[in-house]
Amino acid sequence: MSFSEATFDRVFAIAGWAPSAHNTQPWLPQVSSLSGSSATLTVRVDPERTLPVTDPHAMDLGLSLGCWVEAANIALGATGARIEDVRVLGEGHGIWLELEVAEVGAGAHETDSGASFEPAEVLDRQVDRGKLVPRTDRLEEALAQFAKTNFAYTSGPIASAQIPEATWSASSRYAQAAALSPREALDETLEWLRLDDTDPRYYQDGLTAETLRIPRAVARTGARLVRAGSDTLLNAVSRTGVWSTMLPTFTSRKAPDRVVLALHRDHASQVSAEDWVQAGRDLLRLWLILARHELRVAVESQLKDTPLSAAMLCDVLRRTDPHGSFVPFAVFSVGESTSEVPKSHRLVE
Ligand SMILES: Cc1cc2nc3c(=O)[nH]c(=O)nc-3n(C[C@H](O)[C@H](O)[C@H](O)COP(=O)(O)O)c2cc1C
Numbered sequence: 001m002s003f004s005e006a007t008f009d010r011v012f013a014i015a016g017w018a019p020s021a022h023n024t025q026p027w028l029p030q031v032s033s034l035s036g037s038s039a040t041l042t043v044r045v046d047p048e049r050t051l052p053v054t055d056p057h058a059m060d061l062g063l064s065l066g067c068w069v070e071a072a073n074i075a076l077g078a079t080g081a082r083i084e085d086v087r088v089l090g091e092g093h094g095i096w097l098e099l100e101v102a103e104v105g106a107g108a109h110e111t112d113s114g115a116s117f118e119p120a121e122v123l124d125r126q127v128d129r130g131k132l133v134p135r136t137d138r139l140e141e142a143l144a145q146f147a148k149t150n151f152a153y154t155s156g157p158i159a160s161a162q163i164p165e166a167t168w169s170a171s172s173r174y175a176q177a178a179a180l181s182p183r184e185a186l187d188e189t190l191e192w193l194r195l196d197d198t199d200p201r202y203y204q205d206g207l208t209a210e211t212l213r214i215p216r217a218v219a220r221t222g223a224r225l226v227r228a229g230s231d232t233l234l235n236a237v238s239r240t241g242v243w244s245t246m247l248p249t250f251t252s253r254k255a256p257d258r259v260v261l262a263l264h265r266d267h268a269s270q271v272s273a274e275d276w277v278q279a280g281r282d283l284l285r286l287w288l289i290l291a292r293h294e295l296r297v298a299v300e301s302q303l304k305d306t307p308l309s310a311a312m313l314c315d316v317l318r319r320t321d322p323h324g325s326f327v328p329f330a331v332f333s334v335g336e337s338t339s340e341v342p343k344s345h346r347l348v349e
Contacts, residue, residue, distance in 0.1 A: 047094075
């Protein structure tokens with residue numbers, strides 16, 4: 001087999017379904033050279049699709065790009081090829097990637113890291129912000145499988161811990177308050193909220209009212225408030241407490257399981273852009289393993305981004321390694337969906 005542009009059209013159409021922070025889909029992939037059974041891809045970042053205020057160290061950007069790379073790798077696996085090398089160039093929100101792709105023949109998607117995924121699994125995976133029922137046995141089985149067959153890309157092991165419910169509720173309270181300030185952070189988040197389903201962008205990117213499980217009437221009122229600006233919105237939020245509808249905390253007795261993943265580092269400044277991309281590849285693999293166990297995740301990045309809540313998560317992680325230092329990079333609830341999950345939209349649709 002030799003590569004054609006059409007092969008990569010298909011690969012990009014599948015990889016475009018990778019998860020990304022706020023569903024920004026920051027990637028701009030293109031084929032920069034093709035020669036027989038090898039190819040070089042360039043993945044640039046769309047500057048309009050970064051989150052400079054809420055993601056100042058470009059951690060979520062690197063993780064999202066990593067999810068795209070792994071999704072592309074899985075799509076390539078189905079064609080007997082794989083990504084052999086990832087070069088991360090540039091820095092901060094100006095990073096870009098060069099990927100070396102080579103044909104490896106049948107069974108290519110039996111990667112060194114064990115679990116082989118199919119493109120259909122990339123297309124079927126979804127986050128679920130509705131009610132999730134804990135299935136702790138299956139979660140533990142999935143985490144054990146992840147530890148055994150993965151960390152394929154991240155240098156050094158990924159630390160993981162289950163978060164006790166009391167710690168989760170306390171750290172969520174701090175993180176929710178932090179989401180409303182500074183004002184620039186709120187404004188940046190509002191840019192990616194899709195509350196008005198008559199806006200064509202509703203069907204392209206961002207966080208739709210449907211996937212946030214916001215009732216239609218509340219979404220319409222929300223859209224009016226967002227159009228009026230963040231001052232009006234903030235006043236309404238503090239009057240009605242609507243924010244707790246938009247960022248649900250699950251306080252019922254059957255709360256889902258909660259998981260934190262972290263790198264073993266003293267500080268986020270010690271983590272390179274390449275580390276984030278590689279951790280993003282592993283993160284997608286874990287979410288796919290969970291999906292195989294019929295489990296979905298609801299991501300709560302504000303818990304790792306708010307210093308006080310992040311410190312509480314590090315305390316939990318230290319129970320697994322009392323002298324360890326950790327930089328949490330993914331925080332999510334896990335459980336079985338209780339209803340059909342609305343599909344979030346993509347630019348590649
Ligand atoms: C690095 C990263 C951070 C994310 N952070 C959040 C978050 O804080 N809150 C949230 O609701 N979803 C978060 N998500 C999930 C995305 O919003 C979700 O993947 C995207 O909207 C696409 O939806 P889908 O995964 O169902 O296809 C995050 C995803 C990634 C990859």
